[in-house]
Amino acid sequence: MLFWIICFVLTCGVGVIVITPLVRPPKETVEDPQVALYKAQLEEVDRDVAREVIAPEDAERAKTEIARRLIAASGEDHTTSISRFGKPAAIGTGIVLLALSGGIYWQLGAPGYPDLPLKTRIANGDEFRANRPSQAEAEANAPALETPDFPAEYVESIDKLRELVPLRPDEVQGWELLAYHESQMRNYPAAATAQGQVIALKGDAATVDELTVLADLLAAAADGYVSPQTETIARRILQLDPNNIAGRYYLGAMYDQTDRPDRALQLWRSILDRGAAETFHLALARRFVGDAAVRAGTDYTPPPATEVALEDVIGNEDLSEDDQSEMIAGMVSRLADRLATQGGPVDQWARLIVAYGVLGQMDDARDILAEARDVFGASDEAMGLLDQAATRAGVAE
Known part of the structure; x- marks a missing residue:
């Protein structure tokens, strides 16, 4: 209610300022009595x-003095002004102002939306996250996908696979095949079910890649929605690999979908600022991070996508040494500039040290190593990673 009172008062104030000139009396020019007096004296x-009452020379002096006073009096403004518009126009203007301000707020504002202090918003997000729809509910509401046009023989073989695999429920390979082919058919719910069987059979031996496949299939089946089941898989991925790109993307997407863009921005920045090669999950984070930053009340522009990861270039047998050196030099230059201006996590510093070693720039590698040790000296884990990078670069002490 206080918000509406403030809006009403401000609108009325602006209306008074605009309407006042419209209701003044018309412009009238009124001659100054002093001007009339001086004219009469002349x-x-x-x-x-x-009448020869005064001499001509005396008359000239008198007229000069009277004329000076007349000019001074004539320079003053003795008019009153108003607009040509009357009260109907003023009232109409006021109505237009009220209607226009109300219409703009109706389009851009949130009529009836209550105040949301930060604590309340966080609490609402926690409650929504705890009670959000399940995977099954999300799949039921997801739009149906059109099945690709496959040859009839392929479709028949998939139908047979669907019949045979459940008959041998303990064979991992059968569920893996079924999950793959169901995903090719865009039958993502069935593919996620099959991949879930793979994970269940492997238990703790399931790899990060296999868990990532399951997270991808669950999200695809739910039209991008991160359900509690997908969140559980993402957290399991991050337990095995805390810096995993897919795990951080899905956890960030979950927070973004439950009104915590600040947490989403934090997670997505941690993978986008890393400078890793572009992947499906990085592309998704790059697509949504701008909106999350705006809703979090900050500005953020992700760095441009990196087409090739530094680690994929070093030691790549398909590239000549000259090609490797040329590609690494360009990537190293961009990475060094970013670390110098924006900073970055310890793994980026380690990559830069190794890259300088590959290029034979040992002095640069030592300088970066010394600088990184000053930055991350308080972390034993970070120091261990830097020591490994120094050994790979050939600058270990």
Whole structure:
């Protein structure tokens, strides 16, 4: 209610400012009495000269003084002004102002939306996250996908696979095949179910890649929605690999979908600022991070996508040494500039040290190593990673 009172008062104030000129009386020019007096005196002097009451030279001096005063008095503004518009126009203007301000707020504002202090918003997000729809509910509401046009023989073989695999429920390979082919058919719910069987059979031996496949299939089946089941898989991925790109993307997407863009931005920045090669999950984070940053009340522009990861270039047998050196030099230059201006996590510093070693720039590698040790000296884990990088670069002490 306080918000509406403030809006009403401000609108009325602006209306008064705009309408006031419209209701003033019309412009009228009123001659200053002093001007009329001086004109009369000039005429009186002329009559006195005609009657020879005063000498002509005295009359000229008198007229000069009277004329000076007349000019001074004539320079003053003695008019009153108003608009040509009357009260109907003023009332109409006021109505238009009220309607226009109300219409703009209706489009851009949130009528009826209550105040949301930070604590309340966080609490609402926690409650929504705890009670959000399940995977099954999300799949039921997801739009149906059109099945690709496959040959009839392929479709028949998939139908047979669907019949045979459940008959041998303990064979991992059968569920893996079924999950793959169901995903090719865009039957993502069935593919996620099959991949879930793979994970269940492997238990703790399931790899990060296999868990990532399951997270991808669950999200695809739910039209991008991160359900509690997908969140559980993402957290399991991050337990095995805390810096995993897919795990951090899905956890960030979950927070973004439950009104915590600040947490989403934090997670997505941690993978986008890393400078890793572009992947499906990085592309998704790059797509949504701008909106999350705006809703979190900050500005963030992700760095441009990196087409090739530094680790994929070093030691790549398909590239000549000259090609490797050329590609690494360009990537190293961009990475060094970013670390110098924006900073970055310890793994980026380690990559830069190794890259300088590959390029034979040992002095640069030592300088970066010394700088990184000053930055991350308080972390034993970070120091261990830097020591490994120094060994790979050939600058270990």
